[in-house]
Amino acid sequence: MTDRQRLITVPVPLGERAYDILVGRGLIGSAGARIAALGARAAAIVTDEHVGPLYASALTGALEAQGLRTTLVVLPPGEATKSYASLERVCDAVLEARIERGDLVVALGGGVIGDLAGFAAAVVRRGVRFVQVPTTLLSQVDSSVGGKTGINSRHGKNLVGAFHQPSLVLADTALLDTLPAREMRAGYAEVAKYGLIDDARFFAWCEANWQGIFAGGPERDEAVAQSCRAKAAVVVRDEHETGDRALLNLGHTFGHALEKITAYDSARLVHGEGVAIGLALAFRFSAFLGLCPPGDAERVEAHLTAAGLPTRLSQVPGGCGTVDELLAAMAQDKKVKGGALTFILARGIGRSFIAPGIEAGKVRAFLDSEIGTSRT
Amino acid sequence: MTDRQRLITVPVPLGERAYDILVGRGLIGSAGARIAALGARAAAIVTDEHVGPLYASALTGALEAQGLRTTLVVLPPGEATKSYASLERVCDAVLEARIERGDLVVALGGGVIGDLAGFAAAVVRRGVRFVQVPTTLLSQVDSSVGGKTGINSRHGKNLVGAFHQPSLVLADTALLDTLPAREMRAGYAEVAKYGLIDDARFFAWCEANWQGIFAGGPERDEAVAQSCRAKAAVVVRDEHETGDRALLNLGHTFGHALEKITAYDSARLVHGEGVAIGLALAFRFSAFLGLCPPGDAERVEAHLTAAGLPTRLSQVPGGCGTVDELLAAMAQDKKVKGGALTFILARGIGRSFIAPGIEAGKVRAFLDSEIGTSRT
Ligand SMILES: NC(=O)c1ccc[n+]([C@@H]2O[C@H](COP(=O)([O-])OP(=O)(O)OC[C@H]3O[C@@H](n4cnc5c(N)ncnc54)[C@H](O)[C@@H]3O)[C@@H](O)[C@H]2O)c1
Ligand SMILES: NC(=O)c1ccc[n+]([C@@H]2O[C@H](COP(=O)([O-])OP(=O)(O)OC[C@H]3O[C@@H](n4cnc5c(N)ncnc54)[C@H](O)[C@@H]3O)[C@@H](O)[C@H]2O)c1
Numbered sequence: 001m002t003d004r005q006r007l008i009t010v011p012v013p014l015g016e017r018a019y020d021i022l023v024g025r026g027l028i029g030s031a032g033a034r035i036a037a038l039g040a041r042a043a044a045i046v047t048d049e050h051v052g053p054l055y056a057s058a059l060t061g062a063l064e065a066q067g068l069r070t071t072l073v074v075l076p077p078g079e080a081t082k083s084y085a086s087l088e089r090v091c092d093a094v095l096e097a098r099i100e101r102g103d104l105v106v107a108l109g110g111g112v113i114g115d116l117a118g119f120a121a122a123v124v125r126r127g128v129r130f131v132q133v134p135t136t137l138l139s140q141v142d143s144s145v146g147g148k149t150g151i152n153s154r155h156g157k158n159l160v161g162a163f164h165q166p167s168l169v170l171a172d173t174a175l176l177d178t179l180p181a182r183e184m185r186a187g188y189a190e191v192a193k194y195g196l197i198d199d200a201r202f203f204a205w206c207e208a209n210w211q212g213i214f215a216g217g218p219e220r221d222e223a224v225a226q227s228c229r230a231k232a233a234v235v236v237r238d239e240h241e242t243g244d245r246a247l248l249n250l251g252h253t254f255g256h257a258l259e260k261i262t263a264y265d266s267a268r269l270v271h272g273e274g275v276a277i278g279l280a281l282a283f284r285f286s287a288f289l290g291l292c293p294p295g296d297a298e299r300v301e302a303h304l305t306a307a308g309l310p311t312r313l314s315q316v317p318g319g320c321g322t323v324d325e326l327l328a329a330m331a332q333d334k335k336v337k338g339g340a341l342t343f344i345l346a347r348g349i350g351r352s353f354i355a356p357g358i359e360a361g362k363v364r365a366f367l368d369s370e371i372g373t374s375r376t
Numbered sequence: 377m378t379d380r381q382r383l384i385t386v387p388v389p390l391g392e393r394a395y396d397i398l399v400g401r402g403l404i405g406s407a408g409a410r411i412a413a414l415g416a417r418a419a420a421i422v423t424d425e426h427v428g429p430l431y432a433s434a435l436t437g438a439l440e441a442q443g444l445r446t447t448l449v450v451l452p453p454g455e456a457t458k459s460y461a462s463l464e465r466v467c468d469a470v471l472e473a474r475i476e477r478g479d480l481v482v483a484l485g486g487g488v489i490g491d492l493a494g495f496a497a498a499v500v501r502r503g504v505r506f507v508q509v510p511t512t513l514l515s516q517v518d519s520s521v522g523g524k525t526g527i528n529s530r531h532g533k534n535l536v537g538a539f540h541q542p543s544l545v546l547a548d549t550a551l552l553d554t555l556p557a558r559e560m561r562a563g564y565a566e567v568a569k570y571g572l573i574d575d576a577r578f579f580a581w582c583e584a585n586w587q588g589i590f591a592g593g594p595e596r597d598e599a600v601a602q603s604c605r606a607k608a609a610v611v612v613r614d615e616h617e618t619g620d621r622a623l624l625n626l627g628h629t630f631g632h633a634l635e636k637i638t639a640y641d642s643a644r645l646v647h648g649e650g651v652a653i654g655l656a657l658a659f660r661f662s663a664f665l666g667l668c669p670p671g672d673a674e675r676v677e678a679h680l681t682a683a684g685l686p687t688r689l690s691q692v693p694g695g696c697g698t699v700d701e702l703l704a705a706m707a708q709d710k711k712v713k714g715g716a717l718t719f720i721l722a723r724g725i726g727r728s729f730i731a732p733g734i735e736a737g738k739v740r741a742f743l744d745s746e747i748g749t750s751r752t
Pocket of ligand 2: 515522
């Protein structure tokens with residue numbers, strides 16, 4: 001670490017699975033020493049074809065300088081990479097690299113790479129350690145924290161996977177400088193989400209500071225760290241998502257349904273855009289049910305719109321499907337318990353709660369009012 | 377349960393993952409009620425084409441009589457079924473059946489089905505519960521106990537998987553009446569193994585009672601229960617195989633290498649036959665190193681031979697490969713730590729221990745003496 005680097009440490013106190021999330025600009029410069037300190041002798045670095053050319057050689061070099069044997073696995077970018085075929089490919093490469101139980105898998109990339117490489121680490125030899133080096137805003141504030149790993153199934157996203165906590169997360173906010181603007185915005189939806197869940201003050205801070213986050217000022221580091229703290233707090237309360245952790249799914253029941261309907265085609269919709277529309281829908285649905293002041297729903301929509309995010313079903317390129325299609329997509333989602341739909345709703349900004357047993361009829365009426373013309 | 381049934385309960389006290397292994401003749405008659413008592417609403421039964429026609433309809437009927445919705449997934453029999461492709465097939469079928477977190481996957485079959493279905497249960501929705509109904513002697517005394525699940529990779533057996541404890545194990549010893557004699561013998565190698573590890577008295581009991589085990593007398597139930605107790609005790613001491621549990625691998629370092637060399641072709645060698653040869657080799661290797669009285673190694677060989685099991689490399693149909701091939705196969709095995717070979721050796725019957733850092737040269741010299749003529 002040089003003097004000009006500000007480093008924020010967010011501990012994730014999960015007992016024997018405890019680890020630190022380090023947030024800072026230029027952190028990758030010290031990644032070699034930090035990862036080597038974990039005591040591994042070898043590392044398999046998993047990345048994608050966008051991120052690899054930008055950052056893999058720096059990371060590989062840094063690890064090798066510390067005496068680690070490294071192997072690089074480069075996958076095609078995009079959601080389709082979270083597949084059984086890629087899982088097999090990564091596991092084979094990790095075994096080929098003779099990674100043993102004390103060694104490491106390092107995920108260098110966005111949520112796709114983190115989820116896939118983390119899952120491979122969870123199952124190779126029934127579990128080897130792994131380190132997350134998230135390179136998108138979404139993965140820095142969300143997917144690299146909490147230990148959820150997995151791949152997609154033809155029945156839906158993330159339906160096959162494991163809980164496997166990383167040994168270390170290195171979130172270098174400078175890596176986001178090369179992130180396409182659209183991906184930056186998509187990740188920002190998750191940042192805003194933390195305020196909406198239970199921290200009205202943070203949401204207000206976001207309303208005032210979002211431009212600094214996008215521009216790469218110190219606000220970016222603060223937003224990443226605060227998001228990690230918020231997520232870590234929920235994860236620590238409910239590591240295996242049997243209760244509270246479901247709050248993190250605010251905006252995701254609608255969001256996942258939209259991703260499914262757009263066939264996970266990122267040209268149409270990326271995850272964070274689905275979440276943005278989902279957040280706006282969750283607040284409007286809450287208002288529709290008389291739970292939330294309509295003014296709060298409007299404030300959510302206004303802020304997401306200001307940040308360049310979509311908030312309406314009509315903004316899904318190529319259409320959002322019919323109400324029946326949306327309902328069917330939600331019903332196969334994993335937040336279904338005993339047949340009834342579970343939503344995360346809100347009584348206002350920062351006042352979300354888990355609402356199990358929401359009748360399909362209510363959802364249908366709400367979606368009808370949102371889509372309007374799509375039914376004949 | 378009818379009166380004439382003797383039921384032995386072996387508890388596996390693993391804290392919040394604690395479960396019971398029930399052992400008894402005719403137990404499948406009460407499986408419906410016992411599985412329903414776990415509180416699930418649906419069950420996906422996974423089986424193979426040998427076992428399905430014999431027992432699936434009884435189990436399905438029993439579960440449906442208790443109000444559970446059931447789905448049957450039937451896979452080809454054999455080791456090749458422990459593949460990524462089968463994993464995908466089972467996960468898809470389980471998701472298709474809308475199995476939720478409180479529901480069940482039921483493995484009805486031998487170790488192949490148990491390992492595969494257990495792994496699928498571990499990863500579908502990041503973990504659903506599962507029940508083992510083991511139908512081979514090997515799976516009743518070994519693979520269904522301890523929570524190790526997994527599939528094979530092109531780099532070796534069981535290299536991809538998860539630790540996932542079952543919620544219940546129902547070992548109906550009557551199901552073994554239809555088991556081919558060769559499979560029965562193969563499973564018996566694992567029974568004898570428990571005596572050899574740390575229970576000389578049990579090994580002596582086996583020497584006196586093995587015929588009753590094969591014939592299906594009360595000795596069979598006792599042997600299954602005692603084996604489960606032995607395995608459970610080790611598993612409870614070391615759930616994730618970081619230490620002690622490795623003792624269970626007595627005979628397996630050699631055994632796995634032989635399975636690899638025979639390309640997992642069960643026409644040539646089944647797992648238990650590899651283990652039988654491996655047990656005999658482990659004792660002879662221990663004697664070769666001056667650790668174990670040669671008389672004990674001879675007693676091991678004599679008993680396994682009496683039970684119809686192979687004990688010599690020369691008994692591998694089609695040949696056991698060269699010393700170099702055997703060493704290479706052992707080196708990629710997962711019991712390699714930091715490059716050195718770890719063996720389970722013995723100071724005598726019932727006196728096994730973990731021996732890390734065994735030099736390849738010693739192994740080579742021993743194998744040379746065993747193979748003799750295969751080098752030119
Ligand atoms: N595990 C969890 O808890 C969790 C939580 C939320 C989302 N997710 C998952 O995360 C995934 C989405 O993650 P994502 O949004 O990071 O997508 P992503 O990994 O696909 O990355 C988005 C795009 O940006 C590129 N990219 C990444 N870093 C870059 C950089 N620094 N410079 C230039 N380009 C870069 C990638 O190659 C890709 O094209 C989804 O699969 C979602 O299910 C997981
Ligand atoms: N998870 C563990 O801890 C563990 C431990 C030991 C072995 N294993 C695994 O177990 C597997 C071997 O198990 P296995 O020996 O049970 O093999 P298996 O499952 O292949 O069964 C052997 C054969 O017997 C048939 N069969 C099963 N039950 C029958 C019955 N009641 N009547 C008639 N035919 C029947 C099967 O169809 C198969 O053809 C290997 O893959 C091995 O790696 C796992």
